[in-house]
Amino acid sequence: MPTTLLYTFIVAISVFAVYTLIPELFVHFFGIGSWKRHYSPGVTLTFDDGPDPRYTPRFLTVLAEQNVRACFFLVAEKAEKQPELVKSILDHGHTVGSHGYRHRHAWLMPPLKTWDLWNKAMEEMRRLTGQEPVYVRAPWGGVNLSFLLWCHFKGKKLISWSADGRDWRIERTPNHIMQRITGRTKEGTIVLLHDSGGDEGAPQNTLAALKPLIMKIQKELKLPLVPLQLPGWSLPKRIGFRVWEKWEHFYGRRKQITRIDERNIFRLGLTRYHGPELFNENGELIASAGDMIGEIHLDNTRFQSFGANIQKIGYNALKQARLSLPALASYISLNPGYKDIKVFLGVTLINRGVKGLGFNVTEYTNGNAGFIGFMQKIVYRVYNPSAKKDTEKLGTKPKVVWISKDALLEKYLTKKSSTQG
Structure with a gap:
């Protein structure tokens, strides 16, 4: 019993x-x-x-x-x-x-x-x-x-x-x-x-x-409040997203990269410049190897809302960049940490159309260009899996997109940013 x-x-x-x-x-x-x-x-x-x-x-x-x-x-x-x-x-x-x-x-x-x-x-x-x-x-x-x-x-x-x-x-x-x-x-x-x-x-x-x-x-916290919407991702895609996200958080903390506001497409940090000399519109030297510069990063988590193909992603990224730049300029002008910074740049595969925003485009001459291009494609695939096939259209070599601080403030500081609304 x-x-x-x-x-x-x-x-x-x-x-x-x-x-x-x-x-x-x-x-x-x-x-x-x-x-x-x-x-x-x-x-x-x-x-x-x-x-x-x-x-x-x-x-x-x-x-x-x-x-x-x-x-x-x-x-x-x-x-x-x-x-x-x-x-x-x-x-x-x-x-x-x-x-x-x-x-x-x-x-x-x-x-x-x-x-x-x-x-x-x-x-x-x-x-x-x-x-x-x-x-x-x-x-x-x-x-x-x-x-x-x-x-x-x-x-x-x-x-x-x-x-x-x-x-x-x-x-x-x-x-x-x-x-x-x-x-x-x-x-x-x-x-x-x-x-x-x-x-x-x-x-x-x-x-x-x-x-x-x-x-x-x-x-x-600089985060937007959004309706509840879930992507049609499989469990492996969700796990891959979380793993990559943790890496991005670690990298952002290590590099002290900060958000601008809750809706801005850009994040900002400081770094040492290692590229060729850069000159402003007047021919004055504004950056040479070893100088401290402002480094602009795209807020990668926003890519899944930019579209299902790379053309649409690029278009929406430029559109959001135009809306975000006034708030970026205001943030820079008010932040004492950027008082002596003369140039702001980013390294990206998405560089078409940026001249219309006032940026210059320069070849990326560092030896790790291929690695950076590979990593950026991973980012686009992680944050927008539906655009996986289209990422090949981006090529393999990123470009340096840059703008002088004076040009950035002159072009955008007086404009109101919709991201501050």
Whole structure:
């Protein structure tokens, strides 16, 4: 009898692990079967447990004032009682996702009940909005094997998160919420907040934190707030992106490369010049080997939004560069670190059309030109896999594009940058 009980216990634990613990491990630790982040330079705000007639309209007001689009994961049982509020969320331009029919943890639901409640949630959301949500998030973030299979067969994207403020607890002050989230926020972060649920009155703290949080993400972290949009990338492409991104972060910290603002296509750093002598429009020497110069870098994470072929990428890059240069000029003029810098340059394969922006184009004479060209092609393929075949049209040798500080400030300093809007 003891042996039988032992076997029964082992089987029960094994079934429980397969049904709940292993799916949780894959989803929340490895990020397999869910999206813990998106793949753009921006940050996305998401709100769970609504809609709530006391708080949701106030969240919509703040988001509208800040011109931010978010994703609201609605509990269908609440949504069916607030159809006008659901309509208001959509009318404000936000995305609606499903948070299930009832706010029940997946571990407490057997397989058939899991499918029935999620199907019921989809039916209700389709009735309220005219279509089924593509994005879903499990209550408490809890998943089971049945739910993961449901997501797969129904073609739903399970959305997790990469930063949260634990804002469902009433003791979380607005400052605690803001500091916890911003400390975990970077490119592609999905932020979890609540416009309902949790401790009584807790959404009031979240509401008080929302505007300062938005401003800090945009102005201090220099990251845009963007709607939730996911690329149609396979898991290997997503893993490759993350690996390369970590390398870029390391390189940026090592070289002290900084962003200009939340929407600027450029990043900026300082480096020693190793190329041929450069002369300004008046024939004056402005850079020779060993001089400190400003080094302009493209913000590579923005490439996936520039198009599906290299021509479109180049066109959109030039268009965004034209919008970004006034803010770059303003940043340089106000930053004492660039007071004595006389020239700003970049080394890039995308160099057609830059003369129209006031830049000069010079051959890159250093011996590592082929390596730099190879690495830049990898960048374009990583950040925009759909343009992989077109990168051969870029050639193999990058060019030096450069502009004197005086010319840059004269041409762009008096213009207003749309990126500062």
